[in-house]
Amino acid sequence: MILAVLSGFLIAALVPFFSKYLKKTIPFVFSALPIVLFVYFISYLNQIKLSSHKMFSYLWVPSMGIDLDFRLDGLSMLFALMITGIGSLVFLYTANYLKGHQYLDRFYGYLAMFMASMLGLVLSDNLMTMFVFWELTSISSFFLIGFNNEDPESRKSALTALGVTGMGGLVLLAGIIVIASVGDSYSFTELLSSPEIIKSSSSYLWIIGLVFIGAFTKSAQFPFHFWLPGAMKAPTPVSTYLHSATMVKAGIYLLARFTPLLGDTYWWNSTLITVGAITMIFAAVHSLFRIDLKSILAYSTISALGILVFLIGLGTEDALLGAALFIVTHALYKATLFLVTGIIDHETGTRDVTRLGGLQKVMKPVAIAGFLAALSSAGIPLLLGFISKEVMYEATFHFGKWAILLTALIVLTKALLFVAGFWVGVRPFTGQLPSEYEKVHLPSPLLWVPPLLMAILCVLFGTAPIIIESFIQSVYSSIMPNAPEIHLALWHGLNWPLGLSALTLALGFGLYFFLKPSNGLLEKTKKFESIAPIELANAFGNLFLGFAKFWTNFFQNGYLRNYVISILIFVTILAGYRLFFGVDIHLDWTQISQITPSELIVVILMVTSIFFALFSPTRTGVIVALGIIGLAICLFFLYYSAPDLAMTQFSIDTLTVLLFMLVLFRLPKNTTFSSRKTRIRDAFFSLMFGTLISVLALEVFEAPSSSEVSDFYAESSYLLAKGKNVVNVILVDFRGIDTMVETVVLVIAALGVLSLLKLDLNPSKKD
């Protein structure tokens, strides 16, 4: 299992080395990955139907309760199949869509990384692991949105998306930590065994608030929806895969996953219903103001996500079943519509719905796919959309107090989405074919087979829902404990939902014939732009940037001496404040060992060089004097039996002197010296800091001379880590993670120096 989850990362890491040799075959090598994974997950399907869930455990950081536990149940299986299934089609589609693109290998690497993170996210049972994968999806999606990295717009969109989802991720992390501290475990399965603990705890509202923000940012709910339309700057396969079928559903997944744990309370239900309802109506209306096919799809996706949040919020048996069904339905028809849009864009070079028409004459199979997907989105009988719509209406209609309002809202949304779906799936293919597109021809089967396949699935599942019934049952039971037996059918008899369906269709058809997409509608919304959430977010961003600029300029004005002074003052005040209250120094002269002549010589050497450094007129003199001080410190380390420290200090000191010599050797001779005033100021700060360090050193005497920690290391370094040099064993074994992070810091520093010195942003200067 772990190999299945992480294989995407492995393959992505290997690409750079082999891409040179695989340029031609790379798409097919990569497409094998999701296909193999899809088959792998399918093989577990029967086990999932029989038992409630299957666990796979791998140790990671057991001491902190963070392990790679994977839980395969109905819900995670549904997502895993969507990720790998739609992934396979998208991977194949890309082979032709981005044929010959110079960064094709990179693109597949990002896609594979994304797929792996998404799989990890939906399969993780450990909340902390899930968070890690959650962030990884944000990061890989950043790369994919900004794939056309030469376009400033696409870079900006990528940054907005990362900003919003990244912020949401941090909030989610806070939520997870609170959950873990209340429930005393990071394991979802363990938490699920006693959900009352969390629901009745005093921090319950905090928990759901934090989880909601995490889910809403990821799933583009109002008012965080604005990053999604921008993210459509990415190539169409990315929009299909990330921004309609999988990643944006991560928030939905999270809510569905937490429903048995946190759900079914007043705040949970009412918040989700409100936010979901606002989002679905708002975005559905918005989608009709667009003329770009992808924008229409972007807003209709947000609206569909709103519907899902709304359904999870209702939380009744029918509503959760409706949500489970609608996740499948939406993924299938929306991915189809996106892929169809991609083909249109690829072949005609435009996505403007007002300029397209009659394309069915030149690309029949694409038209069929688009048409079927639009029908499924509209919820016409014999398609999967119909079944899920019926269940939704059933849910709102029997909700109780607010039934009429909720039903009206969802019927209206559905009617608007009907129009949006038809604009994308039907309109470009019907009517008169503009003469400029007469030469357009059917693209390679790699492009049109994937959408057609998904469209056919819409029909297949719609006409014979029995095929997916048992699978939906297991999805349903993982969202809802003790779920009743379900029965999916085409014909529920003459009842209210059927009437509402007819009403929706009539409304939709009416709107479709009455309303034509036009630029004028978009223009009319312009005046509201100043209060749109995206503007507010941008204003906040600019404010933040301005403040950061001011702050940086204030402290980092480019004079090294000022940096040193501010650091010294800060440390002195911070430590001095603490010492002011609790200093307790008394020197026990009997404890201090005899001063040996060799030590005395070293001290004299140090003091002499300090004064030499202070009064030397040349830079070289100062550097040499400082070097001597460093070496003298080495000697002290040696006297007090710390050979490791002495060795390191010795090398570091040599390097520092060399570095100084390299730079200062070339500088002109000292001509001006600092004034008496600055000298006095510097002397004051130095003395202050020196005093602080001396006081601290004397404080250390007060602490007990031997502690448990050093005893532990001394005793167990050979027993546990087979090393005799305790210092080194601590570095490479006991605290190895620290060392690893420190080396990373070292590398970052080196890269920083390299890019500061070598990067020339002004190429004209070179000549």
Place this chain on the structure above:
Amino acid sequence: MKSLIFKTASNYLLPLLLMFSIFILLRGHYLPGGGFVGGLMAALAFMLYSFAFGLKETRNIVKLNPRYLMPIGLAITILAAVSPFVIGLPIMTGLWFEEPLIMVGMVGSALFFDIGVYLIVIGSTLTIMFSISETI
């Protein structure tokens, strides 16, 4: 600093110092030493050589740009850290071969970790030093 004595000496000092740095690296687990100090020494050896013969000459004898040592070293440390994971132990568990290797002593994942640190230190120190001295 182009005196004949200095040049001749550094010609012989470079291999000696490099060997010494590897010696320091390998003995780290039992006696004073380790990857960090070893790396610093190796970097110093190259610095010494470049003082005597100039940067170009130094780059010529190394062939590999020192900045590539950083990712290689990082990869080695990470692999050494996660290798126990493959056989089902938590990461950073020390793994050891049964028999000591001739001249080296016991070989384990900690040694590889240290080798990674060694390479990173050489890589980043030389990158910093070379790029500074090249720019000026």
